[in-house]
Amino acid sequence: MxxxxxxxxxxxxxxxxxxxxxxxxxxxxxxxxxxxxxxxxxxxxxxxxxxxxxxxxxxxxxxxxxxxxxxxxxxxxxxxxxxxxxxxxxxxxxxxxxxxxxxxxxxxxxxxxxxxxxxxxxxxxxxxxxxxxxxxxxxxxxxxGEELVPGMMEFTADFTVAMVRLSGIPVFREGLYFSLPTGNWSVVEACSGVRYLIASTTLGFLYAHLTYRKPYKKVLFILASILVPIIANGFRAYIIVMLGHLSDMTVATGVDHLVYGWVFFGLVIFVLVTVGNRFSDDVSEDSEGSESVRNTYSxxxxxxxxxxxxxxxxxxxxxxxxxxxxNRATGKQLAELPVLVDTGVIQIAYPWAWQPNMVGGGITKQGYRYEGKTIGVVVQHFASQRQGEELISWNNTLLSTENDAWRTLSQSKASIGLNGTPTDVTRTEISGATETLIVLSWYRVGDTYTTSRLKAKLLEMIAKVTFQRLDAAWIVTSISVEDRNFASDEVRLLEEFSTKAVTTIEQELDRAASIR
Incomplete structure (x- = not known):
């Protein structure tokens, strides 16, 4: 042998x-x-x-x-x-x-x-x-990827409500909340499907690299790994709502619907990989190194x-x-809201059970009586910003995602006169158990006003690079309305008051910024 x-x-x-x-x-x-x-x-x-x-x-x-x-x-x-x-x-x-x-x-x-x-x-x-x-x-x-959560929540709500209506069931929707004859539902962060999307995209890139050699196959599978979970999450939410509806709210209304979600996601990934495997290429010989020869090293x-x-x-x-x-010197933090010098304004305690969810900085709040109406003002002020102490943060929101007592009804742009110049502000309608509020909010970075979170961040960066003032503030004013459909007088009063109040508030902010 x-x-x-x-x-x-x-x-x-x-x-x-x-x-x-x-x-x-x-x-x-x-x-x-x-x-x-x-x-x-x-x-x-x-x-x-x-x-x-x-x-x-x-x-x-x-x-x-x-x-x-x-x-x-x-x-x-x-x-x-x-x-x-x-x-x-x-x-x-x-x-x-x-x-x-x-x-x-x-x-x-x-x-x-x-x-x-x-x-x-x-x-x-x-x-x-x-x-x-x-x-x-x-x-x-x-x-x-978590920045996709608001958009994914909105898509999930749109998809679910549309599918429920196609099923012949009446639905009343208000923002991310909707009601069926058998009960009430809401789309929260865990329902957005972002975690499914991120996991699927990561797996999609890896699987495409290991399974395919042809670029077009890789691209198609990666696109499928992104799009399929988005659509599948819509169906997942619809199925959970229907399970709750058909069982008279005894099934899929608690933690169990999250478990159903992961099981459903696992099935979707299994189907995606199974289908993808049918079109796999022979990758036993990697073309990237098959013809290489040892180079002379210098x-x-x-x-x-x-x-x-x-x-x-x-x-x-x-x-x-x-x-x-x-390590630059900064000004002082705003200690309290100033007294408004106006014969028509009476200063009172902050009137609402609600206040914005604010983390970091100095937070001051005050109530006012103006032309027979009650108005609330909250200012979050930063003498300077650093990690964990920043104006633009997921922690700083009008409503906390953990607080079910209040919910957003609508959001739009409004315009008020700041320093004689029409300036955009964000107008939000929020509703609690006993009252509805109209809220105006805007940012002040240095001496520039904006409603854009991105612009506020850019203004902060420019201020640091060009050695300008580093202070920033979030200003929020609010008024209660009895009927949101007939609130034009309250809106006018709030805009008028905000225009007057901001002049005094910005003087205090400028003074605080100048103190070293």
Whole structure:
């Protein structure tokens, strides 16, 4: 008997890769130390939010994908790339912008981009191209997507109400609340389907990469992994409402409907993957490394060291600028609302059981009697802003998502005269158990008014970069109405009062900003 053996090719990272690994390790240590708070904030979100628990798996999956490319990487000589430095620079700018406007999401996105850019810079273009997906997949570590919740809640409510009506059941809808003959329902954050969407999208990208070679198949499956959960969540909500309706509100009205939701989502993903598998490609031979040959390596240690030095300067520049900006002198916080100098205004205690959900800053509230009507005023003031103490935050809302006593009936734009100039404000109608309020609200960043959360953030960033005043405020006025359909007089009074009050309030805000 003749025994033949096929020589096994040994793939090992020789000195070139070892040298680059040293520089890469140094970069990772500097990155971890410099951006420790940002990285810790990501891990904190993964830990406390069920929506992003899967993010703990992203880095291990990326490392596993890199390990699968080890044979192809062994045939590539590592280089360095200034394009990677440019990408790291873009990440640093994003992180800096997030730091200046106290937005953790931008800081987290920036750090991950710096990580990807730094790895690219220290392994070269060819190796980075081979690792394109494992590196890009790291972006799923960023806990982003919750900003889609309001839009997804609205879509879910629209879809559910439309389907119930198609089923021949009468529905009365008011915002995100709707009533059937058998009971009342509301669409809350857990019903938005965002957590299903984020999980499905992450799985869709990974599955498409592992299953298909043709780009159009990858794109189609990724689109399906995004669209199918959105539609499926609408059907999930409809099914739960119908179960509750047909069982006379004895089924799917509590925690059990969340369980039904995850079971339904699991079935949807199973069907999606099963259908996708029918069109899978043969990926046993990866075309990315099948024809590569070992390149001649020229150490050029001084060049690699130079690229590393530039990368370090780019990476550290953002935190340095942020530190310099955050340590500027600021004014004082508004202690109380001023007395309005007007013969027609009487100052009283704040009149409502409701007040905006405000976290951080100095919060002052006051009630007034004006032309026989009661008006409430609340001002949230920040002498300066930092993480956790910021004007634009998901915590600062007219209504808390955890408070079922009040609900939004409508929201629109209105215009009042501020300093003689017509200025847009947000007009919101809210309803409680015993009263309905019309609320006007707007932001003041420095001495500029806006209703846009995005513009307020941009104004904050510009103020920090250009060394302007750093104070900001959220001003909220409100009046009670007996019938929201006949509230024109109350609206006129509130707009008139707000115009008068803001002149005195802004004088106090300007005075507080000037105190050092």
């Amino acid at each position: 003749t025994v033949s053996s096929t020589p096994t090719k040994s793939y090992s990272f020789a000195n070139p890769w070892q040298q680059h690994a040293v520089w890469l390790s140094c970069f990772l240590v500097v990155l971890a130390v410099t951006f420790f708070d940002t990285i810790a904030s990501m891990v904190s979100v993964w830990s406390r939010s069920d929506t992003f628990t899967h993010a703990f798996l992203i880095l291990p999956i990326s490392l596993w994908l890199v390990w699968g490319k080890r044979e192809a990487l062994a045939d590539i000589a590592p280089r360095h790339s200034l394009l990677g430095v440019v990408l790291a620079g873009i990440g640093t700018l994003i992180w800096l912008a997030g730091s200046l406007v106290d937005t953790l999401l931008l800081q987290q996105l920036g750090v991950v981009i710096v990580l990807i850019g730094g790895i690219w810079a220290l392994i070269g273009n060819e190796a980075a191209k081979l690792l394109l997906f494992p590196l890009g997949f790291l972006l799923f570590m960023v806990p982003m 150490p050029a240690t001084h060049r690699l060291g130079g690229v590393f030095a530039i990368l370090m300067m780019v990476t550290l520049s953002g935190p340095a600028l942020a530190y310099f900006s955050d």
